[in-house]
Amino acid sequence: MLTFEQKLEIIESFPELTRKDVSMKRVNFHYEESLYDKKIVVYHLHPNGNGFVYVGNLPHYEADAKGFVNIRDFSDKELRSIVADALDYLSLEPEPPYDKTWTNRDNEKLDLVYEEPFWNIYTGKNLEESFGTFSDAEDYLIDQGFKEPK
Template identity: 90%
Template sequence: MLTFEEKLKIIESFPDLTRKDVSMKRVNFHYEDSLYDKKIVVYHLHPTGNGFVYVGNLPQYKADNKGFVNIRDFSEKELHSIVADSIDYLSLEPEPPYDKTWTNRDNEKLDLVYEEPFWNLYTGKNLEETFGTFSDAEDYLLEQGFKEPK
């Protein structure tokens, strides 16, 4: 496990982050150029080595319900990678609105709607399925015999 000082050194190597000292010797790091209201990348990094990094709904991480991952036992490579991914996530333009109706051979219709952060599939007003990515939703629809709208 990396020490607090080692974690600080890695995190401080990102020039886009601003350090904010908080209570009980904990440290937050903000990404001021975030395209979203969320600006905290590193939350409550503590001298014990415990702390959290915001990853939102990135599928490669198991985040808590607020979008944070505990970095207590992360290696140097893992910590560097997750901080870079967090900054990238907060730098990306949001997905454009998507609301299209897919149809199968029997003329059954399903509406695929992007409602951040999920891709939701509706039959009329009833939610049928939820997906984390467009690719997962598209794969499901194609497997079920639906055609992409033009």
């Protein structure tokens, strides 16, 4: 496990980040150029080594409900990688709007709509299901016998 000082050194090597000292000797790092309202990349890095990095809904990380991953036991390489991924995530343009009606054999219709950060399935105006990724929503629709419009 990296020490607090080692984690600070790695995180501070990203010039895009701005350090903000907070209570109980914890440190946050902000990305002021974020294309989103979310600016905090590193949250509550603590002298005991605990801390979190925001990855939103990136599929290759197991984030909590708020999009943060605990970095307590991360290696140098893992920490560099997750911070770089977080910066990429916050600097990419949002996905283009997706709002398509899927139909089954009985001509029943469900609408799949991307509403950051979720892929929502509606029956008319009623929310039926919500997913974190397009792939999960697509799998659900296909399992239910629906096909994507051409």
